[in-house]
Amino acid sequence: MNDYLKNIIRNIPEKPGCYQYYDDKGIIIYVGKAKNLKKRVSSYFTKNHDSPKTRILVSKIKDIRYIIVDTEADTLLLENNLIKEFQPRYNVLLKDDKSYPSIAIRNEFYPRVELTRQIIKNGSQYFGPYSNVPSVKVLLEFIHKLYPIRTCSLNLTPEKIAEGKYKVCLEYHIKRCLAPCVGLQKYEDYNKDIESIKEILKGNTNLVSDRIYNQMLEMAEKQEFELANELKNKYLLIENFKNKSTVVSNINYNIDVYSYDEDENSAFINYLNVHNGAIIQVYTFEYRKRIEESKEDLLGMGIVEMRERFGSKAKEIVVPFYPDLALEGVEYVIPQRGDKKKLLLLSTQNVRQYKIDKLKKAESLNPEQRNIRILKEIQKDLNIKELPVQIECFDNSNIQGTNPVSACVVFKMGKPSKKDYRHFNVKTVEGPDDFSTMREVVYRRYHRLLEEGSPLPQLIVIDGGKGQLSSACESLKSLGIYGKVAIVGIAKRLEEIYYPEDSIPLYLDKNSESLKVLQHLRDEAHRFGITFHRNQRSKSQVKSELDxxxxxxxxxxxxxxxxxxxxxxxxxxxxxxxxxxxxxxxxxxxxxxxxxxxx
The missing domain is CATH 1.10.150 (DNA polymerase; domain 1)
Structure with a gap:
């Protein structure tokens, strides 16, 4: 595995989705699904594979792309769509040395609907192939719940039925078959069900549900309420099947979906191509910004690029905002709810992930870039003048009022600099007085730095609320450096950030990297201070008795x-x-x- 692939794998998210392997010609050679993309893709390169075919596949992988989805169920559907669209060669050669299963509608007088791996040219109709046997079984179970067609292998020709050779079986008694074998179900009715099943397998579920809904209303008008209730149950069953997935949705026509994200230097655009309600193409790309292009211009450029590249003729395009582009016969839609909104959110999720992955790849090659980015984020979030290259944090420890001590930890470029940590035995304070202790140790720390001519930090963090912060500020004022160094307090209870002479705290996003660095500072100061306090207390206990x-x-x-x-x-x-x-x-x-x- 080369450095390029290592970098991709290092940044793959631990989310459900589908991955695609490309060869050196840019052709998809394998499509797979995973509950956890990072673990699954990594396993190809970290395990010893017994199968020579798998080893050959791994040797041919030159690029990796992936699509994240909302649920594990969606990974099955998306994988199946992609395999049918691109027909990667290793999806057929691998997978237990078998071909993928298909659903066959047999060429029989009363056709059976069943799973098969053998395609026989005998007039039967086949749908698939499907990438996952359990998903096929679920689909077949759904079909048999919806339509009570036969599952037996009897030779149901008109002559055999007329001879009266067959008897009803258990399937009839439990209402899973209407017994065409003894003439209890008419040929016309049975084949109407088969036609509906074909529409479902083609993906035209809306057509079937509309037909059932109209039949239900018709039966209700005729006051045939039992039949109407049966049709209602079928209608609800098929609606639930349609609504359970984003990857296969209620949309039964062709649309394109675009989403957009950007940073200072680049614009990122994700493209989804939806055909008959199924996502068959996902692609994310980047534009390097030049002068002052608007996001409307960039999205318009992306739409033209994708329509040319993939030959899309979609008459409806779902977008997050209207692009600066007019296309004849094409309607732009900004959905507010429903299936199109779900598809837009899925596209947005993928474009954001692409942006995050690009940033992680760059930072893994240049770790200092990540540190500077985080420091800039802290500078922006805390609204301080200088980039906080050096941050110092103070914490007091005086459990039960004994052996009061204080600790100062130092972070440089966002990372702990343990050689610069300092602890203080409190000299002028007796008992548990946090405010006076903070006043003393802050004064001692910066009085010494000023005497030595050592550089001051760009940011001081006080572990505590308004009282401890005010005490620290008094020391800075007496040293004449108040206002020259940024100082904040961080309270433990709700992670409030306090500023000097301001009673209203700042609340940072719980997931922000700025807050994580401040929490790390506070926790490290607490750990360092507690350790020193315990050592002092132990020494004092032993000394009082033996020394x-x-x-x-x-x-x-x-x-x-x-x-x-x-x-x-x-x-x-x-x-x-x-x-x-x-x-x-x-x-x-x-x-x-x-x-x-x-x-």
Whole structure:
């Protein structure tokens, strides 16, 4: 796998969809579907394949494209549409060394409708091939629910039926067949059902549902309510079948769908070609902007390009806005609801994904580009003057009022710079006073930087609300750098961003990269501060008990704690146990200290 393919696979989304493999001539050689596009496509290049045909396929892959859809069910339908349209050679050669299944309407007096893999030229009619056996079975089940046609393999010629050789079977008793074998269903009625089934398999479901609906109204007018209810159930069944998918929709005519997105340098256009309600072509492309082209101009250029390239003659084009292009005999539609709106949203989803993938590919080749983009986003979201190349964040830790400490973490180019982290033992504050602590450590940090002539950060982040932020600002004012460095506070509860002297907080989008960087800063400062606080508290607990005993040095203390694990256990140890570790003289010192303390 070359770097070009690696870069594509690295940025494929973990979403349902269809993927297409292209050879060095730009021809589609394989179409597949996946619940998770990234995992499925990656597996072709990371696994050892037993099948020589699969290994040959992988060796011929020179480009990969994909189409994301809303549901897993849509991947089956879209894959089938694409295979029928492009007939990729490896879709036939692979897949269990079998051809794809088709649905056959047998050339019989009472035709059967069944799944088959063998195409026999005997006058039977075939629909397909379909890429997935389960999807074919679902379609057949739907047909048999809608129309109770026979499933048996009896030779139902008029002569055999007239001879009375057959009897009704279980299918008749459970109302899944109307028993043409004994003459209980007329030939004309049976073949009307077969004609409707053919229309469904052609994709003309609207025609069938309209016919059933009219029959239902007719039966209701005649007050044949049982028949009307049966027709109503059939109508609802076929409507549910039509409405369950975006890829195969209620639209039974040819339309083109376009969507548009852009960034500073490029315009992106996605094109869907819908034929008889099925998507058969999806293509996304990019225009590099030149001077001051409007999005209306660019969309118009894209429409002309796609109509020429794919030979589209669609009389209706679905668009997100009206292009600056008039085409004779063509109507532009901006849908507000319904199937066309769903198709436009699907196209929009794909053009946005293309834009994201392009950005990820560029950033994977140049990681610094991504960091600068994120810093620009922070600069824009927080409305600060300078690009925040260096950001510093402060957090206080004083659990239960003991050992108050503070931490300062430093991010450079959006990434932690751990060598620049600093922690502070609070000197002028006693007890849990967050405001005074923040005032002290911010003053100490920037007083030192100013003395050393070190560069100041472009952004300071205070972990806390308005009170902690105000205290930090007081220190900056006393140092004469207030206003020269941007400073904000981030509150924990709702992730509010506070500005100095402004009571109204800013709320960033929960998914924005700016907020993620600020959260990472805050969490890293909290982690660093808590770790330092725990170490200080542990030292203080040990010191108060052992370091105050004259004659007990660091090595003796280390041996005691290694053996007994805690001061409490050292107190409870017997004289013999202690003597084994530190000798008789130091044992006497320990015992005397603990006895005096208890008295």
């Amino acid at each position: 105050n005993i004259k004659g007990i040095g660091d090595e003796t203390k280390r041996l005691l704690l290694k053996e007994f694990r805690s001061v409490k256990r050292i107190k409870a140890a017997s004289q013999q146990e202690l003597e084994k570790i530190v000798g008789k003289h130091k044992t006497l010192l320990l015992k005397k200290y603990f006895e005096d303390k208890s008295n």
